[in-house]
Amino acid sequence: MTNERARQLSTAEARRETVLRTAIGTFAARGYFGTTTTEVAKEAGISQAYVYRLFPNKESLFVAVVERCFVQVRGCLEQAVADADGGSADVVLAAMGDAYAKLITDRDLVLIQLHAQAAAVSESAVRDAVRRGYAHVVEYVRGASGGDEHEIQNFFARGMLCHLVVSIGADEVDAPWARTLTVDITHY
């Protein structure tokens, strides 16, 4: 019985990369508890068993996904700062806000953060990852914008509002309450 096509192997590192990338979408859809490792495997095109060769357990996998998302967020903000080079705090924060609005055209990023926040309560490894993520991002925003405490805080408060809007799909609702929540929230 001849092979129809020789199997092409990847390196474990490349596979991990694939899994991480596709698992963002998988976990985004149903969250940490609601997503099965079988779904993650299917999305990545490997067997469920191999997921456990690449990651020690489900929690580690999810934590890696969360960290990956924070990296993407930071990358997006850095790009915005580079573009709005040397402006005032207001200008830089506005540029960052706009860049973030563009970034979350990909809803998965918001959903992962939301699910991570929810899971953070009972899963300490997740909580630690989210804390590290915000520690990094908050300090970056502060350093790059030079904004004061209240400006920085307001920046993140608006970010959280974006997450609410996305999670319940408020931008798809045609009603005054929904318009109030979404007004001036840029969404592409």
Added chain:
Amino acid sequence: MTNERARQLSTAEARRETVLRTAIGTFAARGYFGTTTTEVAKEAGISQAYVYRLFPNKESLFVAVVERCFVQVRGCLEQAVADADGGSADVVLAAMGDAYAKLITDRDLVLIQLHAQAAAVSESAVRDAVRRGYAHVVEYVRGASGGDEHEIQNFFARGMLCHLVVSIGADEVDAPWARTLTVDITHY
């Protein structure tokens, strides 16, 4: 064989009430997907089978819990409005904010909202419940305070920030980033 003590029966309505009250804490701890109906039953002091006599399924139970939480939030805001009777929009909103800060001394309320938001993505019944909840609350805040679009929006943005702070326990972290997020966020 004599009974050591005659069993005391409740009405189904009273039991449902008990389950609803205790289930807030149960779902708060591990979320919609992470909480089992067995845990809910244990917390309420009934058999798991009887949970299904009182509620048609797990989703309906969770939706009922979410609705209950929104009722509590609204009740809290109404109380604040009654106390700050007839003030300007700023004053009324500040009173509401303070009342909410007091309310979420009970972290469970925040956690339910967070978990509901996360579950809203994949469970449409949950999404509808959250939408109804915000529809009600946003319109109430608007009507009671007379604030403009931006004031109302900002009120909710700060509320969302509170949720982040609570979920990752930022108030327990001694670091600049955590202080930036929590500054001026009243917490009792």
Added chain:
DNA sequence: CCGAAGAGTGAGTGTTCAACCACACATACC
């Protein structure tokens, strides 16, 4: 004191889960 209606449960159902292991196959180096 009988009988109907409701409160409440023990013991399951089939399914699905995370995690594991023994093994097959591909590659690389000598």
Added chain:
DNA sequence: GGTATGTGTGGTTGAACACTCACTCTTCGG
């Protein structure tokens, strides 16, 4: 071409899941 190393999977396991059913016990009206 042999062997060591790494890639990848099928099959399984024990536990846990949501949900069901047959059944018992309480209450209460007549």
